[in-house]
């Protein structure tokens with residue numbers, strides 16, 4: 378199968394993390410989740426992890442400089458070239474998006490598809506309230522969703538001008554949503570030269 382390079386957008390609680398795992402399992406692309414990378418740093422109790430934890434617990438964003446650094450590092454590893462990548466949770470700001478474009482150009486990597494997993498705010502709020510993750514306090518949820526609308530939603534337009542952009546309905550069962558993603562990704566792969 379040809380490697381595919383993609384970004385998945387979606388509000389917190391949209392099921393983006395779960396769907397990303399299903400997609401990377403099916404298509405073999407390397408799953409690059411900044412949230413997972415940051416949580417791994419916290420678990421290892423590195424100095425960097427401790428700093429990130431303070432920011433994350435408040436529902437704020439880790440600096441663009443730090444995020445762009447860890448993403449560039451990961452994209453530069455050889456498995457990405459062979460297997461493709463799926464970016465999950467990044468970019469979240471225009472600064473991260475611009476830095477990403479530069480890094481992809483530098484590494485001669487294409488961007489084949491940008492997905493937006495669409496789930497309305499009411500629905501994601503109730504999903505998050507019931508999942509009970511440590512950083513899912515009501516206040517932090519509201520702050521993260523606010524930041525998403527402010528910082529990340531404008532990127533959808535930025536990327537829709539850059540190439541293939543698809544909105545996927547994120548309501549329904551995990552399998553139903555995956556089938557929608559699967560159909561779009563399969564089509565894009567078969568169109569890829």
Ligand code: ADP
Pocket residue numbers: 388389390411412413415432433434436437438439440444465466467468469473521
């Ligand atoms: P969620 O989708 O619920 O925000 P993530 O696992 O994607 O969960 O991220 C958890 C936290 O990690 C975010 O609230 C933020 O503080 C930090 N984080 C993750 N990715 C980024 C990013 N690209 N830019 C800035 N901060 C990030």
